[in-house]
Amino acid sequence: MDDVALADPPRMMTPSGSEVFVVELAEFSGPLDLLLSLIRDEQIDIYDIPIARIAEQFLGRISSLKLDEAADYLEMAARLVRIKAQMLLPRREGEDVWDDPRAELVRRLLEYQQVREVVDVLERRSEERRGRFARAYTQQAIQVPVPGALRISLPELLSAVDRVLRLARKPHIHDVVPRALDVDGAIGIVRALLAIRSHAQWKDVLPRKAEPWEVLSLLLALLELAKLGELRLAQPRPFAAFEISRDSTGEAA
């Protein structure tokens, strides 16, 4: 299709005798535009379109188009022909309600007409604005470090995580579950440690320069083992390091 800025480029030029149509076609922004203009030219009631006639005219107008440019127009032409055929079907005896095969087309035409009305408004506004210039010179901004107040909460962040996860679950995108959490591996480490010691500290089971995923894996492993009743977690005071103790049946808490 054409670039936004190029207002109605003369797209199609054929040496045939139908230059009039050709020139006009270039002015249409699509099949609905063409159709609407036919209806307007013929002064037809949009709610009662003589489909056979309009279809014929429509086909006549687009016959000069090159196929690749005309795909959208041809689709509309096919639609018109289909409606025409449906109109010819005999109505059943005693049928009260008749589904007018043109109804959907009428709806689309009206909708499109509304779009064009808005376009008129936009064109007027745009001309108004094009007649003025804004400031073009921008001064070098000085950097003032003022952290803008931000109002976001954890639930909002978590919802975003959730959205991302749903997004990531689509098969063609790869999985976004935090970097290879190895909870099972961490469970193994903790179990091995508690097999030889009844008490341990958080730092005993965590590598020195642990990655966030390792911390997270270990945390989840501890919670899992605590849930299974294999160990107990205690914290002597807030923010203090965890103490991990074996919680076998033979031992007191």
Added chain:
Amino acid sequence: MTALAKLLEAALFASAVPVPVEALRVMAKHADDGETTLDIALAELRDHYDSDGHGVELIEVAGGWQILTRPEYTEAIERAQLAARPQRLSMAALETLAIIAYRQPIGRAEIEEIRGVGAGAILKSLHERALIDIVARGEGLGRPLLYGTTPSFLEQFALRHLEELPRADELAIALRAPRPATPTSVPAVTDNGEAPPRAD
């Protein structure tokens, strides 16, 4: 002029785009210019430009305020090649913009259905001109990109806000099937961090 009016003038001159009213409000609060409120200072500045004979004027647009040159000087400025008017948009582009303005957030398929023609190239071009942006992704197959208009759209079409566009029931042709009528302002582009889609 009052101290606040001078500050506002400086701020408006320093910006190539409309200055959001929130930013002006912050200035008014900080300036603490006695009795002068933001509205008074804006009115003062506007009147000053209008009555004192200036080449520029103060305009309310796109949720903020902007100083623009007066139309009578446009030709001379263009002739001197100091600035150039933007190109007009094609009918196809305007139709697409109109649909997006009313139906945002809206995906490509729906736009194409309404216009009856492909929209890919136009969407790309409108996006490059910063008139539309991707504001969300839809549900369903492939999570289609959903488009909305930008503050720059309002600016380029001299609209204070989307509600300035005619309501659907004010248009001559009323649709029989009711659909979301008024263009609701979409709070999608709330942040300058709102990303344009990949271009690079």
Added chain:
Amino acid sequence: MTALAKLLEAALFASAVPVPVEALRVMAKHADDGETTLDIALAELRDHYDSDGHGVELIEVAGGWQILTRPEYTEAIERAQLAARPQRLSMAALETLAIIAYRQPIGRAEIEEIRGVGAGAILKSLHERALIDIVARGEGLGRPLLYGTTPSFLEQFALRHLEELPRADELAIALRAPRPATPTSVPAVTDNGEAPPRAD
């Protein structure tokens, strides 16, 4: 002001660069404002800005003439622009932040791959807001910048450390469970209410 002074104001306002005096002279000739010469009109405009109390001034620089914001206002303007920034993050920015929080250190390409759209502007904005920072450089071509969250990020969400974020597969539950709007209760660690300190 004289007609020529008004025209000069509009022209200088609209130009992206200082306007050479020759260009102004051509304009003045075209405008043909009676007795008013370019020099008179420029002096008039400068005096108007100076004596009438304006936020801008007319300056002669190497390349020609230019209207500039008076320097005493620049800081107030900058502050106001920053303070008026939206207090909420866009959906796109939140999603990007979420990805970084869980996958850090992570490069831009990977973020874009996950979200399917460009992330450049969002990363810049999150960085300006001090929610993320460059924490490392990746391996491979061009040694891409890798992003991670900052202490401000933790502060913003009242987290003591990153491990207080729930696991991805716990999220469904965490999101369903009713919780106060303020992030006081920490989702992941419920057993004794305290999370382990960070290892570093």
